[in-house]
Amino acid sequence: xxxxxxxxxxxxxxxxxxxxxxxxxxxxxxxxxxxxxxxxxxxxxxxxxxxxxxxxxxxxxxxxxxxxxxxxxxxxxxxxxxxxxxxxxxxxxxxxxxxxxxxxxxxxxxxxxxxxxxxxxxxxxxxxxxxxxxxxxxxxxxxxxxxxxxxxxxxxxxxxxxxxxxxxxxxxxxxxxxxxxxxxxxxxxxxxxxxxxxxxxxxxxxxxxxxx
Numbered sequence: 001x002x003x004x005x006x007x008x009x010x011x012x013x014x015x016x017x018x019x020x021x022x023x024x025x026x027x028x029x030x031x032x033x034x035x036x037x038x039x040x041x042x043x044x045x046x047x048x049x050x051x052x053x054x055x056x057x058x059x060x061x062x063x064x065x066x067x068x069x070x071x072x073x074x075x076x077x078x079x080x081x082x083x084x085x086x087x088x089x090x091x092x093x094x095x096x097x098x099x100x101x102x103x104x105x106x107x108x109x110x111x112x113x114x115x116x117x118x119x120x121x122x123x124x125x126x127x128x129x130x131x132x133x134x135x136x137x138x139x140x141x142x143x144x145x146x147x148x149x150x151x152x153x154x155x156x157x158x159x160x161x162x163x164x165x166x167x168x169x170x171x172x173x174x175x176x177x178x179x180x181x182x183x184x185x186x187x188x189x190x191x192x193x194x195x196x197x198x199x200x201x202x203x204x205x206x207x208x209x210x211x212x
Contacts, residue, residue: 015045061085066104134158150181165192170204 013020013028020028027035027045035045064071065087076088110127117131131137135157143153147164156164161182168178179189198204 016048065090066108135160139163147182152181152183156183162192162196165189166196166198166204166207169193169198170201170208172201 009022010019011022011026011028012018013031014026015031016028018028020030023029023032025032025035025044030048031045034048035041038046061072061077067087067090070076070087070089072085072087078086078088078091080086114129114132117129117137119127119129119131122128136159139157139159143156143160144164144167146152147156147160148168152164161184164182165178165184168181175186175189175193179186182189193199193204196207198207
């Protein structure tokens with residue numbers, strides 16, 4: 001019994017007139033639960049003849065486990081008393097701890113989100129999605145046009161800023177003018193053009209023709 005349950009005093013419930021533990025408003029735990037389930041009506045808990053909450057829907061069993069990708073078929077699939085399931089191979093190997101299951105679920109979710117993206121491994125062995133960091137997956141053309149006209153939005157992604165800088169460079173504008181319009185430093189404008197190889201207007205125009 002939890003410390004909270006141990007502190008509750010025995011009362012005669014105002015709703016069902018039965019002896020039970022006080023949960024709140026002078027009601028026992030079952031009556032209070034019905035009151036919350038039915039939307040906390042002003043008249044108090046509905047009678048016990050009202051429908052009870054439906055049971056939880058069972059989770060679908062995947063084809064393989066999340067830890068080591070074992071097939072969940074035959075003797076390897078173990079049913080628990082609570083209606084759940086577990087992988088026998090991972091459980092016997094001591095891998096099926098709660099923390100490791102959560103880590104495996106997060107890795108699987110990360111793989112689904114960044115599937116097909118430019119993913120690199122950093123020095124500390126952590127993965128980095130350069131597509132999402134740069135903003136290549138979601139480029140707003142209106143934001144690029146606004147930046148070229150000197151009215152950039154409050155936040156430009158890396159890809160949007162580079163597109164605006166290279167486009168302005170193709171018109172042979174000076175780096176100082178480009179920096180003022182896009183809202184970046186003079187050094188940033190030069191570094192972007194130098195890294196992409198568009199320091200001269202002809203190269204910038206060739207880059208746009210290639211992208212088209």
